[in-house]
Amino acid sequence: MKPQEGERERDQDEQQQEEREEEQQYEQALHPVIADLCYHLSRTPSLASSSRNEGDAAQDHRPSSDAGADADAKNAAPRSKRPGLPLPVAAIRVLLDVIRRSRAETMMGLQADLRDASDVMIAFAKRGGPVPIAATTSAAPSTKYLLANRSHIALSSSCELFLNHVTRSSSHLETATPHFQSQLLERGTRFVEFSLSSRDRISSVASPFVREGTTVLTHGRSKVVEAVLLRAARVEKKRFNVIVLEGRPDAGGAKTAKAYDEAGIPTAVVLDAAMGYVMEKVKVDMVLVGAEGVVENGGVVNKMGTFALGVLAKELGVPFYVAAESYKFTRLYPLNNADLPEMGKLDGGGLAFLDTLSWSVNSSSGSKGGQGKEEKKTEAGEDGSLNACADLSSYVVNLSPSVSVGNPPCDFTPAKYITLLFTDLGVLTPSAVSDELIRLYQ
Amino acid sequence: FGKSEVVNRLLLDAALVDKKKFRVIVVDARPLLEGRDTLQILSRAGISCTYVLLNALSYLMMREVTKVFLGASALMSNGSVLSRIGTACVALLANSNHIPVLVGCETYKICNRVQLESITGNELGDADEVACADCARINPSNRWGGFMSGAEDEKKETDVLTDWKQQENLKLLNLMYDLTPSDFVTGIVTEVGILPPTSVAVLLREMSPQENNESAFKGTD
Numbered sequence: 001m002k003p004q005e006g007e008r009e010r011d012q013d014e015q016q017q018e019e020r021e022e023e024q025q026y027e028q029a030l031h032p033v034i035a036d037l038c039y040h041l042s043r044t045p046s047l048a049s050s051s052r053n054e055g056d057a058a059q060d061h062r063p064s065s066d067a068g069a070d071a072d073a074k075n076a077a078p079r080s081k082r083p084g085l086p087l088p089v090a091a092i093r094v095l096l097d098v099i100r101r102s103r104a105e106t107m108m109g110l111q112a113d114l115r116d117a118s119d120v121m122i123a124f125a126k127r128g129g130p131v132p133i134a135a136t137t138s139a140a141p142s143t144k145y146l147l148a149n150r151s152h153i154a155l156s157s158s159c160e161l162f163l164n165h166v167t168r169s170s171s172h173l174e175t176a177t178p179h180f181q182s183q184l185l186e187r188g189t190r191f192v193e194f195s196l197s198s199r200d201r202i203s204s205v206a207s208p209f210v211r212e213g214t215t216v217l218t219h220g221r222s223k224v225v226e227a228v229l230l231r232a233a234r235v236e237k238k239r240f241n242v243i244v245l246e247g248r249p250d251a252g253g254a255k256t257a258k259a260y261d262e263a264g265i266p267t268a269v270v271l272d273a274a275m276g277y278v279m280e281k282v283k284v285d286m287v288l289v290g291a292e293g294v295v296e297n298g299g300v301v302n303k304m305g306t307f308a309l310g311v312l313a314k315e316l317g318v319p320f321y322v323a324a325e326s327y328k329f330t331r332l333y334p335l336n337n338a339d340l341p342e343m344g345k346l347d348g349g350g351l352a353f354l355d356t357l358s359w360s361v362n363s364s365s366g367s368k369g370g371q372g373k374e375e376k377k378t379e380a381g382e383d384g385s386l387n388a389c390a391d392l393s394s395y396v397v398n399l400s401p402s403v404s405v406g407n408p409p410c411d412f413t414p415a416k417y418i419t420l421l422f423t424d425l426g427v428l429t430p431s432a433v434s435d436e437l438i439r440l441y442q
Numbered sequence: 443f444g445k446s447e448v449v450n451r452l453l454l455d456a457a458l459v460d461k462k463k464f465r466v467i468v469v470d471a472r473p474l475l476e477g478r479d480t481l482q483i484l485s486r487a488g489i490s491c492t493y494v495l496l497n498a499l500s501y502l503m504m505r506e507v508t509k510v511f512l513g514a515s516a517l518m519s520n521g522s523v524l525s526r527i528g529t530a531c532v533a534l535l536a537n538s539n540h541i542p543v544l545v546g547c548e549t550y551k552i553c554n555r556v557q558l559e560s561i562t563g564n565e566l567g568d569a570d571e572v573a574c575a576d577c578a579r580i581n582p583s584n585r586w587g588g589f590m591s592g593a594e595d596e597k598k599e600t601d602v603l604t605d606w607k608q609q610e611n612l613k614l615l616n617l618m619y620d621l622t623p624s625d626f627v628t629g630i631v632t633e634v635g636i637l638p639p640t641s642v643a644v645l646l647r648e649m650s651p652q653e654n655n656e657s658a659f660k661g662t663d
Contacts, residue, residue, distance in 0.1 A: 132646070297629065297638040333636040335542035335628055415638070433642035438637075438644050 044192030086223070088158035088327055089195050091121050095162050096188045099181060107180075114166060117160035125152035151410045153289025153293030153301055157330035158195070164441055165191055167311060198325040198424035199227045206288075206323055206422035214285035215241045217278070217318075220303035221252030222290020224323040226259055229288070230420070233265050243278055243304065244265045249407065252303065272305050276312050287313045291324035294423075295332045296437055298415030300324065307337060320420040323425040326425050329437050340412045443469045443496075445476035448546035448631075450483055452566045453511070457489045464489070471496040471528040473571035473616065496528050503539040510536045510630040513624075514547040519646055520556045521624030521639025523547070527617050530560065533626040542628040549632050552646055560620040567616035570636020581602060 098117045104110040157392050166184060199226045202224055208230040218225055231324060232238045242260050246269050247253030253269060270278050278284065287309060291300040300306065313320040334340050415430035425436060456462045466489050470477030472662050478492065485491045494502065510532060516524040523529070523545050536543045557563065624639035637645065 179536075235536060296636065331635060333629055335544075336540070339542075434638050434641035437645045438634075438641065438648060 024364045040136065073345060084116050086154075086195075086325075087121055087125075088154045089192060091118070091155050092162050092188070092192050092195065092327075094121065095159065096185060096192065099166075099188060102181070103230075110181075110184075111163070111167065114163055118156075118163060122156045122159060125155045127284070128133050146197050150303075151292040151301060153330055154328045157293060158327040158328070161327055161440060162188065164190060192384070194327065194424075195327050198327070199224055201424040202325065202422050203227040203231040206321070206360055206425055207236055209286065209321065209420075209422075210238060210240055210288075211285075212238050213240060215243060215282055217243045217245070217284045217287045217309075218256070219245045219253065219272075219275075219287075219289050219305055219309055220247055221250075221256050222323065223360055224325065225288050228323055230263050230266065233260075233263050239327040240265065241282075242283060243284065245272045245275055245309075246270065246291055247303065248272055275305070276316075279318060281314060281406060284318055287318055287320045289320075289322055291322050291328055292410055292422065293332070294322070294324050294329045294433055295334060295412070296330070296434050297333055298418065298421075298433040299334065300413050300418065300421075301334075301340065301410050302413065304411050305416075307411040307413045314417045320417055321420050321422060323422040326423050326436065326440075328442065329433060331437060334412050336414070337412050339411070345403075373383055443477070443513055443529055443532045444471070444474070445480045448481060448548070449511045449513050452546060452631075453484060453489060454487050457487060465492065466490070467492045467494060467502060468530065469496060469499065469502075469528075469532060474526070474568070477481050477524070496531060499532065499535050503535045503541060507536070507539075507541055510541055510543045512543065512545045514545050514551060515619060516557055517545075517547050517552045517630065517642055518557050518621075520554070521627065521630070521642045521644045522557060523622040523624075523630075523639075524557065524619050524629060525622060527560075527620045530620045530622045530626075533622045537626040543626060544629050544631055544636075545622075545627050548629045549634065549645060549649060552642055552649075554646065557621055560617070564620075565618040569606075569614040569616050572614045572616045573606050581661055 029044075048325045095114055095117055098113055099110065102110050104111045104113055165187065174202075206228040210229065216229065218229075229242060232240065242257075242265050242266060244253040244260070247255075253272075257267045257269045268282075289302055289306055289309070291302050293301040295301060302322075310320050312318075332341070415433075418430045421428045421430065421433065423436075428436065453466060456464065466484055468477045468481045468484070469492055470481075470493065472495075481491055481493050492506075494615070512525060512529055512532065514523045514525045518524065523533075525545075533543050603614075604615055627639045629636045630639055630642065632645070634645070
C-alpha cells in the first residue's frame with residue numbers, strides 16, 4: 001500500500017494515473033466489448049489501489065461517455081461491431097476532462113497539465129496502444145493493440161491541435177480561473193463536436209464524386225471511406241462497383257468488403273499486388289483511400305501500399321482521392337519515404353509478417369470471401385483458391401531468423417500523386433493543406 | 443551551392459550542436475567562387491567536405507547526394523526562388539534524380555512579385571570577370587588571388603578574351619541571379635516552419651495585417 005499512497009500524494013503522478021484511467025475509460029467507449037475488463041486491469045500496481053479513485057472517476061466519466069454514446073447514436077449500426085468513437089476524438093475528450101479536473105491556477109499550469117496528459121497518450125499510442133486483456137476462461141492473458149498496424153500520427157496531431165486551440169483561445173478570454181475553465185471547456189466541447197461530425201461532412205462533400213456506374217478502387221480499412229461509399233449507396237442511391245485490395249497483413253480491405261456487401265454494393269476483393277492489373281483490366285474510374293495523417297506538403301501517410309497505388313493511379317490517369325478529417329493534419333514534413341518517422345513497433349506482437357506467410361490472417365478474409373461469393377463480382381478464378389481453407393498447413397513457410405522480415409505499417413504518398421482531398425473543411429487541393437495548417441496553428 | 447548564411451548556420455548547428463555525422467559537398471561556380479568561403483567555414487568546424495565545380499554536378503546527383511540545401515536571395519509569391527546564378531541548375535538536376543531540395547529562406551525575403559523566368563529584373567555583374575579565365579576574382583573580396591599564378595594555358599586564354607570590347611559581335615554577360623521554379627523545390631525552410639512552395643502566398647497573407655482572418659473552425663472562434 002505504501003508506494004501507492006506515496007504516489008497518490010503527489011499531484012502530478014496522481015493526475016497521470018487518472019489520465020491512464022481516463023484513457024482506459026475511453027477505451028471502454030471505444031470497445032464496449034471489453035468494457036468491464038478495464039476495471040480489473042492492473043497495468044501498474046498503483047492502478048489496482050486507486051480503484052477508489054476509479055469509483056469517483058466512474059461517476060464523472062459516465063456522463064461524458066454517455067454523451068459520447070448519444071452523439072454516436074446515429075452510427076448505431078457499425079458501433080456494435082466497431083467503435084464509433086475514433087481514438088483521436090476520445091483523446092480530446094480525455095484532455096477536456098483534464099481541464100475539468102485541473103487544479104492549475106494559471107494558464108501556464110493548465111497548459112502544462114494538458115501537455116503532460118497528451119504526452120502520456122502519445123507515448124501509449126507509439127507503443128501501439130497495448131491494452132492488456134486479463135485471462136478469461138477460454139483465453140490466456142494477452143495484449144490487445146489499439147493501434148495495431150496503424151500510426152500514432154492522428155492521435156498526436158489531434159492532441160497538438162487541441163492544445164493549440166486552448167492556447168489561442170486564452171488570449172481572447174479573461175484569466176480569472178473558474179470562469180476561464182468553463183469557457184475553455186465550452187470551446188473544447190465544440191471542438192469535439194466539430195470533430196465528431198466531421199465524418200458526416202466528409203461523406204456529404206465526397207459522395208457527389210462517386211458517380212453512377214463507376215468503379216471505385218479502395219485500399220485499407222478507413223471508416224471515413226466507408227462512410228462516403230455507404231452514403232453514396234444508401235442515401236444517394238447510386239449504383240457503382242467497389243474493388244477492394246485485400247489489405248495485408250491485417251485483412252483490412254476484406255473487412256470493409258463485408259460492410260459494402262451488406263449495403264448491397266457489388267464488391268470485389270483482389271490481392272494487393274493486383275492493383276495495377278485491376279486498374280487497367282476493370283477500368284477503374286477513381287481511387288479513394290483514407291489517411292492516418294495528412295502532412296504539411298499535402299502528402300498523406302496511410303496504410304502500406306498507398307504510395308504504390310498513388311504512383312500507379314497517376315501513371316494510368318486515374319484520379320486519386322484521399323478522405324481525411326481535419327484533425328489529422330499535422331506539421332510533419334517528410335521529404336520522401338525515407339524520411340518518415342518510425343512507426344510504432346509492436347514488439348513482434350499480433351501482426352508480425354510471418355503471420356501472413358502462414359495464411360492465418362488470410363483465412364479470415366477467405367471465409368468472408370467464401371460466404372459472400374455468390375453476391376460478389378469476382379475476377380476469373382481469383383477467389384477460387386480461398387475456398388480451400390481446409391489444408392492451410394501446406395502454405396506455412398518457416399523462415400530461419402537470419403532472414404530479416406520487415407513490416408512497417410504505413411508509407412508516405414507525396415502530394416503530386418494526390419488529386420484532391422475530401423476533408424471536413426471542404427474539398428481541398430494538396431497545396432491548400434498547408435494553408436489550412438498555417439491557419440489552424442496560427 | 444555557393445555561399446548562404448542560412449545554410450552554413452544550419453550545417454554548423456547540425457554538426458556542432460546536434461553532433462550529427464554527415465558529409466557536405468560544396469558546389470561552386472565562376473566567377474564569384476563564393477563556395478570557397480563556405481568550404482573554409484565548414485571544414486574549419488570539422489565537417490568533412492568535398493568541393494566541386496558546377497560541371498561535376500550530374501555525377502554527384504546520381505551517386506553521392508541524398509539532400510540538397512540551397513540559400514535564397516528572394517522568394518516570389520508563387521514559390522519560385524531567386525538565388526545566385528547556378529542554383530537553378532542544381533535544383534533541376536536534383537529534381538530529375540528524385541533528390542529532395544530544401545531552400546532556406548527567412549520570411550522577410552518574401553516579395554510580392556511573381557517572376558516567370560530568370561532574365562527579368564536580373565542584375566549584371568562585371569563583364570570582365572567572365573572574360574578573365576584566371577580563377578581569381580579581381581576584387582577586394584578576393585583572398586585567393588595570390589595563389590593563382592597563371593599557367594601558360596591560362597595566359598593564352600586570357601589573351602584571347604582581353605580584347606572582347608573591341609569585337610563588335612561579342613557581348614559578355616555576367617548575370618548574378620537566376621530563378622528556380624517552384625516545381626523543383628521540395629520544401630522551403632523558414633523561421634515559422636517548413637512549408638511547401640505553394641504556401642508562400644499564404645505566408646504573405648498571414649504576415650500582412652488583415653482584419654478578416656477567418657479560421658477553419660468558424661463556429662468555435
